[in-house]
Amino acid sequence: MKPFNKFLFYSFILSVFVFWSCGSSNSDTAKEEASHEEEAVKEVTASLEMVWETPAELTTNESAHYEKSDGMIYVANIEGGPSEKDGVGSISKLNTKGEIIERNWVSGLNAPKGMTVMGDYLYVTDVDRLLEIELATGKINKSYTVEDAIFLNDADTDGQRIYFTDMKANKILYLENGEIKTFAENQPNINGLRIGNGNTLYGLDADGFKKYNSDGSFEIINDTVTGGDGLIVLNEDTFIASKWGGEIYLIQNGEAVKLLDTTAEESNTADIGYIPKDKLVIVPTFFKDKVVAYKLSF
Secondary structure: OHHHHHHHHHHHHHHHHHHHHHHHHHHHHHHHHHHHHHHHHHHHHOEEEEEEEOOOOOOOEEEEEEEOOOOEEEEEEOOOOOOOOOOOEEEEEEOOOOOEEEEEEEEEEOOEEEEEEEOOEEEEEEOOEEEEEEOOOOOEEEEEEOOOOOOEEEEEEOOOOEEEEEOOOOEEEEEEOOEEEEEEOOOOOOOOEEEOOOOOEEEEEOOEEEEEOOOOOEEEEEOOOOOEEEEEEEEOOEEEEEEOOOEEEEEEOOEEEEEEEOOOOOOOOOEOEEEOOOOEEEEEOEOOOOEEEEEEEO
């Protein structure tokens, strides 16, 4: 009987060990699944809710820039062909309630797109030139012709340089001390640019969402949001990116989740702006000829 009892004893111990191991594995699996569920919940907590929209009077508006210094929203209206030097483009001024303060604040432009403010001037890309416009008067102070430019697009500043893209030449350029130089080349269909809090340059092109080093080298943070248009930096880990066709994404820690999709309504989401104090994402709708503001809950 003794050998038999010993066998039963060891069998019992082995069963307990196997049960404990399986239970531990199942517990780890359950924890992992719970963690994924928590991440999913975090993703869906971010949302955009429409707050206001302008009348459909802003013809093929491509870009919106909120300027903290005067509390105005500047809107670039292409109006004619997106690459035509036809003199019919304009810039409008809105207040933060969506009221059009001045429809033709600046007129006689070609196909204005990206905008940024440095000092007392609004800088605007306009097909093959970069315009410097006085904020106080709307007067064009300077016009910088960009050699071999094809399709200038978005713009931003770090306070020293004006960075801007030539989407069809696949370049990022910059203006510094009155001279235009190349920052990075071979950036396929580079469009949206934004400077982060640490003066880090971020961009959107056909490869995805990129973070640039000071020498023009880069790393791809996200490769699913390709062909992006507008970009907002919430912090160094969290961004909002738009795609012209009608999609807006939250990108956090390299992962993207879609917040808005207006493709079915054929309402574009071009070069977006942002009002931090109100958490409003300002969306130019291009062919819908209006600007729409969405409250960001995050």
